Amino acid sequence: MQKKSSATIYDVANRVGVSLATVSRVVNGNSNVRESTKRKVLDAIEELGYHPNAVARGLASKKTTTIGVVMPDVTDMYYSELARGIDDVANMYHYDVLLTNTDEDPVRETMAVNNLASKQVDGIIFMGNELDREVLNTIAGADAPVVLAGSIDAEGQLPSVNIDYVKAVEEAVDTMVKNKHKRIALVTGPMTHAINKLHRLVGYQTALEKADIVFDDKLLFVAHQDYAAGLQIAEKILAAEADGVIAYDDEVALGIMNYMREHGKRIPEDFEIITSNDTKFTIVTRPELTSIGQPKYDIGAVAMRMLTKLMNNEIIDDTQVKLPHTLERRGTTIN
């Protein structure tokens, strides 16, 4: 029988006739307690239905065993898979996760980080396509370690876990070139974002150069990350007489694919598509989407693992982790 409203460590101590300190020791698995008293304390805890109050513990110890996760949107499959990796290893290390959606709005990102800091989280995992100056400052002042997952800061100052976006895009273009396609469109987010300008675009241009294809900026497109945007941008891609596209988002790629087919293009013969996130979307359609393969779950998991080290003040050899990517060849490319 447990009391409805919770017993405190004080009640337990009283019941057994020991001090708070002793109870605290057994609760925290401290060795310096005689086996017999430990037993008694444990019994009392059981009988009283005592559960430690994590808030009080947090105040006293200055550790909350809680981390913050800042992400654009939980309903975005790419990020939610990262989040799952994060959550799993967080639990493994007994951390809880405070989740915040930002829709990539710098104002909300800043608020989120500040809020998390005031909640005294032990660390933060940050996801988002771009790290605004102010967000960066806020992070710097947060006095909790931060690691970026699937995200890049232009200066590469923050610990992060990613794939090599340059190489990934480069290989995607290589593949299309090998398949005799030459007017390859690239669809990304805004070029003001480092990941697009400094990574995706660079990979794209590098591959073109290797193939002696002259770069045509009419083949560069910017689109939001959703299906409707894909449908919409497809019209322009078609008008630009492209014979292939590398898209940075699976929903966008799907929008493009459906539009192209409805406008008489045979996929992949007339028009090839390679997408970037390899979410579940890629295998449910016909044809299935060829995609850059990203270890999404692992990106989250590794980022979280890194964060645990940071929170323990452990030395980290490499703070700029690049996980291996692949190219998942499916139905929207010839090979």
Added chain:
Amino acid sequence: MQKKSSATIYDVANRVGVSLATVSRVVNGNSNVRESTKRKVLDAIEELGYHPNAVARGLASKKTTTIGVVMPDVTDMYYSELARGIDDVANMYHYDVLLTNTDEDPVRETMAVNNLASKQVDGIIFMGNELDREVLNTIAGADAPVVLAGSIDAEGQLPSVNIDYVKAVEEAVDTMVKNKHKRIALVTGPMTHAINKLHRLVGYQTALEKADIVFDDKLLFVAHQDYAAGLQIAEKILAAEADGVIAYDDEVALGIMNYMREHGKRIPEDFEIITSNDTKFTIVTRPELTSIGQPKYDIGAVAMRMLTKLMNNEIIDDTQVKLPHTLERRGTTIN
């Protein structure tokens, strides 16, 4: 210039020459402070870069302005859309969200609820297909209000927000009957779950009866909630000579659709499909999937709104909310 390591309310009070209480009052927007001292306090806060410590506040006030969300899996689009609704209104009311994935494992669900309780959350939103006896007990003992979102407890004791699953399935069957399909398969989760046995199956049987179709339990199928499961169960559905299927999960429905098409069935002429969750999956495929339309975001939002009332001890007239559903007619049904 802000000090790196945070100032406390005490520092602010000192700086201004007022008491802790006064600072606390202005921080908490309490009216009883003279405008001039309020100004001074605010200035000091600014200068010192003071940020209230939410943990200390939580301990003192016994309110953490944090709620717990227990869900099967963030990467499941159905649940992640509910989560987004929850998160948005949580933020609106200045609550933070502690997120836990359970994979519907009762053991982990129980642990999650207990853990959240020890973190002193002010309330909990629970999602999951079935409420195990033990989970229910844990919830009852958690001394934080709980509301179910898109989830049902067999006894209907807990506050919850759902759609009318009975009617929704009934209407789905009606539609197929009207389209002259008679061997309609039903794919659900385990019949041990109330939502399947007491809702989906009942709606299915009700509709069949109305149409004078004799119920054939060979048309009942149980499958996991993923694409592979759909592909797999499809073989059996084909063997059972069904001419239509109502599936409880979009990925499953997609698996079935692709299998059927690859086995010569014309969709929807030979075989109709209606799925249940109306996630983004339904519109990216060709044909698009006809689906029961659920206000997923709203289910989460309304559940959260309800929780805020519960946390404020407000009276709630109706604790068993059923939100309106629709039938989104698309390409996998004739009409």
Added chain:
DNA sequence: GTGAAAGCGCTAACAG
């Protein structure tokens, strides 16, 4: 191996 005592940073009566 165990206890005493001093906080952690803040809120909440209660006075005045």
Added chain:
DNA sequence: CTGTTAGCGCTTTCAC
């Protein structure tokens, strides 16, 4: 309108 005084429930030296 403002200050004083207790705690909230726990951890953590420092003694013994």
